[in-house]
Amino acid sequence: MTDPADKPSEFVDSLAKGLAILDGFDSAHPEMTLTEVAQLANLSPAAARRSLITLEHLGYIGRTGKRFHLTPKILTLGSAFYASTRIEEVLQPELRGLIDRFGDASSIGTLDGHDVIYVAHLSVQRARRAQANVGARYPAFATSMGRVLVAGLPQADRMAWLASLRPDPLTSKTCVDPCHLGEQIEEVRANGYATTVDQLDYGITAIAVPIRDAEGRTVAALNSSGYTGLVTPEILVAERLPELRATASHISAQLTRYPVLGSVLAAGLSP
Numbered sequence: 001m002t003d004p005a006d007k008p009s010e011f012v013d014s015l016a017k018g019l020a021i022l023d024g025f026d027s028a029h030p031e032m033t034l035t036e037v038a039q040l041a042n043l044s045p046a047a048a049r050r051s052l053i054t055l056e057h058l059g060y061i062g063r064t065g066k067r068f069h070l071t072p073k074i075l076t077l078g079s080a081f082y083a084s085t086r087i088e089e090v091l092q093p094e095l096r097g098l099i100d101r102f103g104d105a106s107s108i109g110t111l112d113g114h115d116v117i118y119v120a121h122l123s124v125q126r127a128r129r130a131q132a133n134v135g136a137r138y139p140a141f142a143t144s145m146g147r148v149l150v151a152g153l154p155q156a157d158r159m160a161w162l163a164s165l166r167p168d169p170l171t172s173k174t175c176v177d178p179c180h181l182g183e184q185i186e187e188v189r190a191n192g193y194a195t196t197v198d199q200l201d202y203g204i205t206a207i208a209v210p211i212r213d214a215e216g217r218t219v220a221a222l223n224s225s226g227y228t229g230l231v232t233p234e235i236l237v238a239e240r241l242p243e244l245r246a247t248a249s250h251i252s253a254q255l256t257r258y259p260v261l262g263s264v265l266a267a268g269l270s271p
Contacts, residue, residue: 017043018051022060022074031069078135085261090254091120094222094247099124102240104226108211108251109145110219110265111153112137114165116146119220119265141167141181142174142199144208145221151189152210152218158185173198193241195233203228207236209244211251211265219255219266222248 020041024032029040038048052068055061059073082088091108098106105123109116115137140146150161162185167176175181188194197205206225210218224240255262 014051017041017047018055021048021051021055022070025070031064031067033066034068037068081264085264086258087120087261090258090261091251092122094251095120095122098122098224098240098243098247101243102224102226104224104231106222106224107145108220108222109143109149110221110267111140111146111149114140114161116140116143116149116221138200139167139170141165142170142196143223144194144196144206144225145223147185147188147194147196148208148210148221149218151185151194152212170200171198171202175199193237193244195236197233198228205231205233205236207233207240207244209241209248211248211255213252213255213262213266217266219262220251222251 020043021037024037024040029036032040034045034049034052037043037052038045041048043051052061056063056068059071061068062071063069095106095108099122103124105121107118107122108120109118111117116139117137118134121134121136138146140150150158153161162178162182165178165181167174167178167181169176175184184194193207193209195205195207204225205228206223208221208223211220211222213219222244224236224244226236255265
């Protein structure tokens with residue numbers, strides 16, 4: 001995994017600062033003052049101001065009074081990603097097949113540091129709980145997909161990932177003991193799948209399997225989830241695991257036809 005502190009000589013700090021600002025806007029921070037932007041992006045007020053003015057001039061950020069916000073133009077960045085990687089064409093139909101068969105929700109995610117990022121998602125669920133929308137990111141240690149992704153790392157990277165982890169409890173059932181997490185991830189590696197119950201949020205029971213590239217590397221993870229109480233890990237393993245593995249295998253085969261998608265999915269695992 002890439003160390004953010006290990007910058008190449010051509011690293012452009014000003015670009016990094018602008019991206020840090022864009023990354024700071026979310027549901028908890030839909031609009032911010034200059035001071036808030038600087039604090040969240042860990043920038044000086046002067047640096048934050050220069051980046052904000054640039055992004056505003058380019059049309060990615062607007063402002064109302066002294067508060068800044070994203071503009072619809074930011075969506076063009078995400079739509080370009082989807083168009084270039086063929087996610088709608090390759091991944092979404094696979095999720096639709098799982099939803100048609102099992103209902104509930106199904107997602108595909110990749111690893112980004114200690115988080116899992118959802119790159120594709122379909123759901124028939126309407127509960128008020130953690131929403132796995134496309135682009136959402138959650139702590140990998142508390143998700144079935146995250147555990148599958150970490151289990152797929154080479155041993156040295158896996159150990160380094162666990163050593164640098166500082167897990168916070170998200171529910172009363174969240175496992176935050178590094179030793180126990182390490183044991184669970186090794187079990188996932190041995191079994192080839194992961195299950196979680198109420199780890200990320202109450203009411204979520206999920207199962208995930210790896211999606212591998214032609215070299216056998218785990219480049220993404222595929223999951224299926226349901227309501228705790230209506231499904232159990234045992235039910236998911238018995239009823240959904242075979243279909244999940246078949247779907248993951250089909251996606252893996254598709255990656256050879258769409259090498260850009262394979263490269264994008266593998267980005268979070270590259271050293």
